Amino acid sequence: MFDDLKNKHIVITGASQGLGLAMAQKFTSHGALVAMLDIHEPKQKPEGKTMFFHCDVTNKKNIEEVAAKIQNVDVLVNNAGILRDASLFKMTEEQFDQVLNVHTKGAFLMTQAFAAKMKEAKSGSIINLSSVASQGNFGQTNYACAKAGIIGMTKTWALELSRYNIRVNAIAPGLIETEMTASIPEDIRKSMVEKIPFKRMGTPAEIAHLTTFLASQASSYIQGQVIHINGGYYL
Numbered sequence: 330m331f332d333d334l335k336n337k338h339i340v341i342t343g344a345s346q347g348l349g350l351a352m353a354q355k356f357t358s359h360g361a362l363v364a365m366l367d368i369h370e371p372k373q374k375p376e377g378k379t380m381f382f383h384c385d386v387t388n389k390k391n392i393e394e395v396a397a398k399i400q401n402v403d404v405l406v407n408n409a410g411i412l413r414d415a416s417l418f419k420m421t422e423e424q425f426d427q428v429l430n431v432h433t434k435g436a437f438l439m440t441q442a443f444a445a446k447m448k449e450a451k452s453g454s455i456i457n458l459s460s461v462a463s464q465g466n467f468g469q470t471n472y473a474c475a476k477a478g479i480i481g482m483t484k485t486w487a488l489e490l491s492r493y494n495i496r497v498n499a500i501a502p503g504l505i506e507t508e509m510t511a512s513i514p515e516d517i518r519k520s521m522v523e524k525i526p527f528k529r530m531g532t533p534a535e536i537a538h539l540t541t542f543l544a545s546q547a548s549s550y551i552q553g554q555v556i557h558i559n560g561g562y563y564l
């Protein structure tokens with residue numbers, strides 16, 4: 330189904346662990362070449378053709394240096410993320426700025442740099458990571474704001490970049506088993522799982538599968554959409 334991904338050039342931010350690492354593994358299993366961008370070294374090296382680039386997505390100069398080293402890009406996945414949770418009155422300005430910087434400004438800077446290459450090639454697929462939290466989540470003023478912002482940017486870029494045959498879509502996962510969710514206190518995580526009709530968290534592989542679908546020609550007429558993948562959480 331994803332044969333067209335063979336030898337495609339994929340750029341993934343935040344690829345050293347969690348969802349980004351699972352995506353890198355899935356893409357290489359289809360014969361794609363993956364540039365893994367992160368501020369930390371990868372927890373493990375996926376089989377297949379990958380290359381690690383140290384890249385802080387909040388740093389425009391750093392992004393431009395990496396973009397200069399990567400000639401072709403067919404697919405960009407804006408996946409890098411952090412949590413700095415606190416309720417409204419406890420959240421510091423720094424916590425707010427940090428989260429907005431990584432998720433929204435990071436996706437903006439990365440897309441500016443790499444969509445320029447797609448524009449020249451008149452082809453590309455950009456996949457942005459949003460979240461169920463975009464609809465509001467206790468203790469996540471900063472994260473909800475960032476993930477709702479991601480949806481706004483996704484739709485804006487879909488409108489602006491369609492003329493260059495670039496597709497832009499977002500994935501909005503629910504609760505997925507990664508290092509990020511492992512940081513949520515056990516009792517809170519349990520009560521969240523109780524609200525999921527499937528009564529389980531999602532796996533990184535399930536998100537990676539959707540990412541490859543949105544990257545491949547199998548989804549060639551899907552544009553500007555937010556695909557929710559949350560085990561029925563919204564029901």
Ligand SMILES: NC(=O)c1ccc[n+]([C@@H]2O[C@H](COP(=O)([O-])OP(=O)(O)OC[C@H]3O[C@@H](n4cnc5c(N)ncnc54)[C@H](O)[C@@H]3O)[C@@H](O)[C@H]2O)c1
Binds near residue numbers: 347410431459504
């Ligand atoms: N895990 C979930 O349940 C879940 C749910 C919804 C959305 N998401 C989103 O999916 C994405 C991946 O989440 P995850 O669970 O794999 O998180 P994670 O914490 O396991 O991995 C995030 C990766 O991003 C990297 N990163 C952080 N700041 C960076 C920066 N400035 N520049 C480059 N890389 C940076 C980290 O080093 C890490 O490798 C995030 O955008 C997250 O918000 C996750």
